Structures are given as structure tokens and as C-alpha cells.
Amino acid sequence: MKTSISKTLWQERENLVSKASAAYTSVFIDKAKNATVWDVDGKEYVDFAGGIGAINTGHCHPKVVAAIQEQAGKLIHTSFHVASYPNYLDVCRELTAAIPGTFAKKAIFFNSGSEAVENAVKLAKAYTKRRGVISFTNAFHGRTLLCLTLNGKHKPLRQHFGPYAGEIYHAPFPYAYRPPVGVDAKDLTEHCLSELELVLRLETAPEDVAAMIVEPVQGEGGFVVPTPGFLPGLRKICDRHGIVLIIDEVQSGFGRTGRFWAMDHEGIVPDLVTVGKSLAGGMPLSAVAGRAEILDAAPVGSIGGTYGGNPLALAAAKAVFEIFREEKIVAAGARVGETVRKRFDAFKDEFSFVGDSRGLGAMRAIELVADKKTKTPLPAAKVKEILHHCEDNGLILIKAGAYDNVLRTLMPLTIGEEELERGLSVIETALREVKP
Numbered sequence: 001m002k003t004s005i006s007k008t009l010w011q012e013r014e015n016l017v018s019k020a021s022a023a024y025t026s027v028f029i030d031k032a033k034n035a036t037v038w039d040v041d042g043k044e045y046v047d048f049a050g051g052i053g054a055i056n057t058g059h060c061h062p063k064v065v066a067a068i069q070e071q072a073g074k075l076i077h078t079s080f081h082v083a084s085y086p087n088y089l090d091v092c093r094e095l096t097a098a099i100p101g102t103f104a105k106k107a108i109f110f111n112s113g114s115e116a117v118e119n120a121v122k123l124a125k126a127y128t129k130r131r132g133v134i135s136f137t138n139a140f141h142g143r144t145l146l147c148l149t150l151n152g153k154h155k156p157l158r159q160h161f162g163p164y165a166g167e168i169y170h171a172p173f174p175y176a177y178r179p180p181v182g183v184d185a186k187d188l189t190e191h192c193l194s195e196l197e198l199v200l201r202l203e204t205a206p207e208d209v210a211a212m213i214v215e216p217v218q219g220e221g222g223f224v225v226p227t228p229g230f231l232p233g234l235r236k237i238c239d240r241h242g243i244v245l246i247i248d249e250v251q252s253g254f255g256r257t258g259r260f261w262a263m264d265h266e267g268i269v270p271d272l273v274t275v276g277k278s279l280a281g282g283m284p285l286s287a288v289a290g291r292a293e294i295l296d297a298a299p300v301g302s303i304g305g306t307y308g309g310n311p312l313a314l315a316a317a318k319a320v321f322e323i324f325r326e327e328k329i330v331a332a333g334a335r336v337g338e339t340v341r342k343r344f345d346a347f348k349d350e351f352s353f354v355g356d357s358r359g360l361g362a363m364r365a366i367e368l369v370a371d372k373k374t375k376t377p378l379p380a381a382k383v384k385e386i387l388h389h390c391e392d393n394g395l396i397l398i399k400a401g402a403y404d405n406v407l408r409t410l411m412p413l414t415i416g417e418e419e420l421e422r423g424l425s426v427i428e429t430a431l432r433e434v435k436p
């Protein structure tokens with residue numbers, strides 16, 4: 001039960017804020033530190049949502065806070081279009097060095113993941129002088145018009161918002177837990193790649209396609225890890241046809257999967273990468289980085305914006321790269337992921353309604369079903385009940401997935417062992433007590 005300040009504020013939120021803005025919990029936050037959050041009534045929560053994956057280095061990391069404070073006293077904003085500042089170059093250097101590929105690389109900054117995706121596609125179109133884009137079923141790339149057209153889920157992301165951006169084609173993504181009827185999970189890579197070839201033959205033509213955009217692990221789609229060989233298969237098809245391969249690491253990057261990038265698990269060298277979320281420790285910053293000739297292909301002034309690459313956000317990002325090195329965040333994340341994996345696998349063994357336990361590193365999830373044989377998704381009301389139980393018992397946890405039946409973990413990778421175990425135990429109790 002919420003105490004009075006939270007309740008009052010919740011009522012005000014209902015009155016003042018657009019109902020189109022999702023509310024995964026009813027927590028009103030006062031402050032946060034590493035993986036702990038306190039609400040306005042002083043109630044403490046373990047945070048398994050991490051600002052939807054934007055806080056891999058923990059809430060209010062002292063280095064991030066100090067960097068922002070120092071920068072705020074010097075320069076808050078000029079717009080990079082008007083006057084340049086060194087922080088921008090420092091983070092470009094870090095980012096281009098961090099992404100795979102031995103070719104010349106460049107980067108450009110924006111404010112949100114959606115903006116990064118939008119601009120990566122624009123750059124690919126300018127570079128190739130082609131108009132088509134391939135994305136995948138169950139994908140999520142953002143909420144702007146181009147991004148929502150790229151998304152592979154109609155409701156609620158696209159519904160009512162047409163007409164959509166043109167010449168976007170969806171190909172199937174290999175979702176091993178839910179393969180198409182008659183297709184064995186072990187044949188999914190081959191199946192999806194041949195379906196993609198069919199899209200390139202029947203829906204459009206390869207020489208008309210500018211870009212292919214893919215999440216190396218689907219985020220909002222429910223932490224779906226593509227079957228082995230799928231991403232390398234895309235790389236080959238793109239190479240064959242001169243299509244720009246955009247890897248969207250907005251949610252999966254920055255140590256979330258046990259490697260710095262999720263694409264590293266399959267050794268993918270992308271043409272462009274989109275990043276956001278944990279890039280700047282909670283500050284709004286995103287980027288497109290990759291092949292210099294693609295970054296240079298659009299006309300001067302056609303890409304950018306007033307706030308893109310804000311000095312405060314860049315100061316935070318610089319601190320984030322240092323924290324990754326000093327605190328070995330990637331290894332820490334892999335350890336967190338292993339602890340979560342063991343508990344989630346045990347949940348799958350124990351509970352009749354935990355159909356799948358999957359993920360990479362700390363990007364882990366369980367998919368809840370009414371029946372393990374038919375895989376009928378657990379009804380939304382039941383999933384909500386489990387999430388509410390977690391919230392009442394001091395855990396912030398969020399869902400995802402095509403059927404909104406996937407519980408996913410996006411906790412800071414810096415979370416302490418005791419807190420991690422406490423959060424996992426809250427999930428276990430919720431699964432035990434909220435019987436479907």
C-alpha cells in the first residue's frame with residue numbers, strides 16, 4: 001500500500017500528465033544510489049529496471065555526479081553547431097575506439113535512442129542513394145515516425161499513427177522459444193535468412209535497400225537472443241548487396257550482455273552502431289558511430305540539432321568510459337548475469353508458468369505462460385499482479401515482449417551481491433504467491 005505522499009502525487013500525475021506516457025510502476029522517486037531507490041515516503045526499493053537500461057554504472061555514480069557538477073560550472077550549452085567543445089571530441093574518440101572495425105570511424109551525438117536510429121537510417125540513405133530499409137519482426141527502435149515504422153510490433157507502438165514512413169520491410173527475427181509452425185528451433189537461422197532473401201526478391205530489390213537495422217538482442221521485444229549465425233548471416237547479405245548494416249545497441253550495449261557490445265558475442269563488425277541509454281550514466285545522450293565515409297555522406301546541416309551532444313551529457317559519458325575501465329564493469333556485469341541466470345533457470349524448472357529463461361549476460365528474462373505445452377502467454381492481469389507484488393515488496397521490475405509476458409532485468413551492473421539476491425528473492429516470492 002502506498003503511503004500518503006506517493007498517493008497524492010499519483011493522483012496529480014493522473015490529472016496533469018498525458019496518459020500516453022507509460023507507467024510501469026506507481027513509484028514516485030525521491031533519490032537513488034547505485035541500485036537502490038527511495039520513494040518520496042522513504043520506502044526503499046532494489047532497482048531491477050535501471051532507468052530502462054540507462055544506468056549500467058549505477059544511479060548517481062560519484063564520478064558521473066562530479067563530472068556533471070564540474071561541467072555545469074563551466075558550460076551548459078552553446079549547441080555544437082554554433083561553437084565546438086573538447087568533450088565532444090573526447091567521447092567521439094572513446095566511442096569510435098570501442099566499436100569493432102579497423103577502418104576509419106566517426107561519430108555524431110543526439111539526445112535519445114530514437115534520434116540515433118532515425119539519423120543512422122538517414123545517413124545510410126544519403127550514402128547509398130537508396131530508399132529501402134529492412135527491419136525485423138518484434139523489433140523496437142523508438143517512437144518517432146520513422147522508428148515506429150521500423151518497430152516490429154503494431155499495438156500500441158504504431159496503431160493510429162499512420163501513414164507510416166515509406167519503404168520499410170519487415171523480415172522475421174529468429175525467436176527460438178516461439179519458432180513458426182513446422183520450423184525446428186535449430187533450423188531457425190537458416191529459415192529466417194531464407195525468408196529475408198525472399199523479402200529482397202519479392203517485396204523490394206537488394207539494390208534499392210539502403211540499410212538493414214537489427215538489435216543484437218531484442219530489448220522491448222522480450223530479450224530475444226537471435227539464434228547463432230543469424231547476425232553473421234545478415235552481415236554477409238549486406239556485404240553482398242552493398243547494404244549498410246546498422247546494429248542497434250541502444251539497450252544491449254555498455255556491458256549489459258557480458259561483453260561491451262552484444263554484437264561482440266558473434267564477432268560482428270557493423271557499418272553503423274546506434275547507442276544511447278547507458279552511454280552517459282543517465283544523462284540524455286545518444287550517438288551514431290561507424291564508418292567515416294557513411295558519417296560524412298549527408299549534406300552539411302542535414303543531421304544534428306540544438307541539444308545533440310550537450311556538454312553536461314558528454315561530461316557524464318566521459319566519466320562512464322573511465323568507470324568501465326577502472327571498475328571493470330563488463331566483468332562485473334557478466335557476474336551479475338550469471339547469478340540471475342542460475343535463479344531464472346531454477347524458476348523455469350520449478351514453476352509451471354515460467355516457460356522460458358533466456359538472455360545474454362545481465363540482459364536476462366523469463367517468459368510467463370499459462371501452459372508450457374501450448375505456450376499461451378500468461379494473461380496480462382496476472383503479469384501485472386506479479387509486478388505489483390514485487391513493487392509492494394521493494395523491487396522495481398519491468399516487463400517486455402510481444403505478449404507483455406516477459407519479466408526482464410536491467411539492474412545496474414554495479415549492484416551489490418546482497419541486493420541482487422534480495423531482488424531475486426522478491427521475484428521468487430512473487431512467483432510463488434501469485435498463483436496463475
Ligand SMILES: Cc1ncc(COP(=O)(O)O)c(C=O)c1O
Binds near residue numbers: 113215
Ligand atoms: C534497441 C532500442 N533502440 C532504440 C530505442 C529508443 O531509445 P529512446 O527511448 O531513448 O528514444 C530503444 C529504447 O528502449 C531501444 O531499446
